[in-house]
Amino acid sequence: MTALLQTLRGQPVASRVLERALSEGHVHHAYLFEGQAGVGKELAAFGLAQALVCAQPTLHFACGECSACKRAVPRGEKRLAAHPDVVVLERGLYEPAQIGRKSPETQDISVDQVRTLVLARAAFRAHEDRAKVFIVRAAEELSISAANALLKTLEEPMSGTFFILLSSQPDALLPTIRSRTQRVRFGALSSEVLNELLPNRAVEATGYESFVEGALEAVGAASFGRSLEAGEEMKRLSREGSIDALLAVARKFAAIAKEHANEPSSELWAMRFGLVERAIVALEGNGSPQLVGESLFSRLRRS
Ligand SMILES: [Zn+2]
Known part of the structure; x- marks a missing residue:
């Protein structure tokens, strides 16, 4: 199996930013991957997550072969990773009961989802002792209270905790969230x-x-x-x-x-x-x- 990041195509700028961050061991704790749907933002996010949780990385790059690497690959309709330290947030992705709600999330990514998936785990180390990576799909859909709940963690994350926000409408994100992330642009594919x-x-x-x-x-x-x-x-x-x-x-x-x-x-x-x-x-x-x-x-x- 090839490491996911190596399969990213047509995004020379984003590839370079991520490769440099990994090779220098300076991965930012919060990224905002911005660009249209389908251009590779999500692939890059899982690729970065894979490199961060890999059990036997080479120069910080994912080996693509170890059990952690294999479990970092998204699968199934909901495109979730089996790895417990690679966690996806998205509006409506979880059953209400899983995130402590009574009603489905129809409008936005609720503060309940952020509390259950992120804050409740913030004080704990990664399950497998490498890194905890949170990928937020369509991050512009974070409710105001959800975004505010994330702010403190984005500001002072525990070491080994990483956030990758994905958005095709980055300007719809709260400025306070945007300013705490490193923006990486994904262009249209040729x-x-x-x-x-x-x-x-x-x-x-x-x-x-x-x-x-x-x-x-x-x-x-x-x-x-x-x-x-x-x-x-x-x-x-x-x-x-x-x-x-x-x-x-x-x-x-x-x-x-x-x-x-x-x-x-x-x-x-x-x-x-x-x-x-x-x-x-x-x-x-x-x-x-x-x-x-x-x-x-x-x-x-x-x-
Ligand atoms: Zn690996």
């Missing part, structure tokens, strides 16, 4: 990188034309209907079929991004491509085809 990222597999494109059409219709669609239909369709196709169907969609989106290279819409298609990539990863990580399909198509609809 069409060359998009093509390189396309998994190199022989795919029978025939049979998926209507699925691809459906995906194109779903983009910016007014109704929610396509999402449910796509979920049903992917349930019927099962996992392998769904992955092939989404690969066909990814190819189509990458081709459109390439056609529109140098136009503003290219970035949008690159972002949509990223959403499809993410759905493929979710399926490969054992996500339910139906749920992955519904979620992907509803995201495409809002894109």
